[in-house]
Amino acid sequence: MNEGKPTKAKWWSRPRPVPPGVGAAGPVEGISGAETDHTSDGDHRPEGDYRSDGDYELDRPSVGAASSGTALSGVAPSSTVLSGAAPSGAGAGSGSDGDFELERPAPAQQGGPGAEEAGAPSGAAPADQAPVAAVPAQQTPVDRPRPLHDPDPYSTPPYGEPGPWAPAPPVQHPAATPAHGTAMPPGRPSAPYPGNPHPAPTPWQNYDPWAAPGPLQQNGAAVETKTQRRKRARKALILGAVALAVVSGGVGGAVGAYLERNGGVGDVTLPQAAKEAPGRAPDSVAGIAARALPSVVTLHVRGSSEEDTGTGFVLDTRGHILTNNHVVEPAGGGGEITVTFSGGESAKATVVGHDSGYDLAVVKVSGVRGLRPMALGNSDSVQVGDPVVAIGAPFDLANTVTAGIISAKERPITAGGEKGDGSDVSYVDALQTDAPINPGNSGGPLLDTRARVIGINSAIRSADGGTDLQGGQAGSIGLGFAIPVNQAKRVAEELINTGRATHPVIGVMLDLDYTGDGARVGTKGGGAPVTAGGPGAKAGIKAGDVITEVDGQRVHSGEELIVKTRAHRPGDRLRLTLRRGGSQRTVTLVLGSANGG
Secondary structure: OOOOOOEEEOEOOOOOOOOOOOOOOOOOOOOOOOOEEEOOOOOEEEOOOOOOOOOEEEOOOOOOOOOOOOOOOOOOOOOOEOOOOOOOOOOEOOOOOOOOOEEOOOEOOOOOOOOOEOOOOOOOOOOOOOOOOOOOOOOOOOOOOOOOOOOOOOOOOOOOOOOOEOOOOOOOOOOOOOOOOOOOOOOOOOOOEOOEOOOOOOOOOOOOOOOOOOOOOOOOOOOOOHHHHHHHHHHHHHHHHHHHHHHHHHHHHHHHHHHHHHOOOOOOOOOOOOOOOOOOOOOOHHHHHHHHHHHEEEEEEEOOOOEEEEEEEEOOOOOEEEEOHHHHHHHOOOOEEEEEEOOOOEEEEEEEEEEOOOOEEEEEEOOOOOOOOOOEOOHHHOOOOOEEEEEEOHHHOOOEEEEEEEEEEEEEEEEOOOOOOOOOOEEEEEEEEOOOOOOOOOOOEEEOOOOOEEEEEEEEOOOOOOOEOOOOOOOOOOOEEEEEHHHHHHHHHHHHHHOOOEEEEOOEOEOOOOOOOOEEEOOOOOOOOEOOOOHHHHHOOOOOOEEEEEOOEEOOOHHHHHHHHHOOOOOOEEEEEEEEOOEEEEEEEEOEEEEOO
16 A cells, blocks of 8 residues: 555546446455556556546545445545555556556446445455445436547557556656657666566666765766866967968968059158258268368369369468469469359459479468368377378369378378479378379368368379379379378468478488489589588588488488478478498488478
8 A cells, every 4th residue: 555655646537347356236356357458668557548638646545445345435526436556466557657547436337226336446455354434325426528539449548448457666766758859769667567577777767866966977978177178279279370370371472462563552652760960970070071161162273275173271261272283283374263162152263372392382262251261280190090081072073072091191202293304393291091082182171080181182192103183084092192281381371471482401412313222412413412501511411422311210212301301391400310431320400491483
């Protein structure tokens, strides 16, 4: 008996016949031999008419059938009887899920006069058990509604007649409920019952919702770990970056090819630096040029037979300009000299004085205001390697600036000599520079880093062997020569003050054809080799003596002795070393003066 547990019942709305073995007044016999309908899944179903809906729960205890043919106590007003738990061997009308079914008793076919209906529940007790209270005989059955469906002639559930009740399974376990519309595969039920003691295992066969927590069964996809998710995200990121790079490269290549073929998509705009301040460091080439250019002029000289171009610079505010003698020489006595300033202004100039021995000349402009004299430096302070800047008009290109260094000092050079008598030869104890100097630079300033004049550019050594800047059209090969400013200053002052320059002299005639080492005093000629009463005679110099040193510096030729002498002023004291007849002696003399031309 299932005492105190709710039972599940089904309501049947059609009369059912009394199962075999049940009499109207006699005791209820066992129904183990009752004819039943066995379904394919092992359920025992009685013949009769079944309904698939209308289930509800009843909490009444099951009771046995009366042995005297009376109805069960506690029946519903509709004279229904409750099917309880049947003893073993009794037939059952329950489904495969073990539900209890509520049935109406069939009309009595046999029995006592007071019983119109009698039914035996599937849980009826054997005949030897005590009877239960009977339904009064005068109770009339309630009219039953007709079934919704006609009886099934083949007695197929749920339209067949009910059969013996089957016992409920001892333990109820919830079965797996499929999703809506999902068909369950055929198989044996999850719980054993009589006739099928070995059910097929199901995932929920041993599931107990009230049992202790255990490992859960997973029937879906595996849950990724944190490391797996990171790897998958990294892989996706790498693949995305590769795809983006491929697409970008393809698009960039296509765009680049298009732009290369078609010359771009618009006007070309080139990058450019922003405008900078115009000022420069004072000791830079730009700074030196900025300060010196206003004082530099270009001279255009035109004579009766030739014309020439040279450079000069302003000496004072009175309009005196210093340049080379060979620049103004083409003008002669009736030529024309035009001076052009760096700002473009022009003025006529006249020669104040010139000297071919020093290759210097002074011209003057009148009526010009705002002249800026150029500062003069000291050539004795110049050292080899000092940076210098040369300004001039090479090949009539005015205001040309070049830069270099001092390559050597006291380099004896001679220039000129086109007349053949030596009257136009220049002897210069020059500063050598590698600053580019070309024809047209003659007379221009050679400046130090403070924009001060340290020399006057006068000659170059060209590839054809010439030294005169005006003697040929060869270009610079990095050998330029400038008259030291200390010598130029003295000569310029004399030219401005007297119109002529004085030359320092020893008072001897030199043998310029001597090929030995040193400067030899002549032995024969049109005049006396040693000037009587001159500085040399007073010092004891005789014809044939060879002068080898001047103030301790070696002398290798007669021209070099002249250069060393003209580097001094008249009245300066010199110490000479002589070689006479195999002996050597040293003499001292005071330089004399001679007018230049």
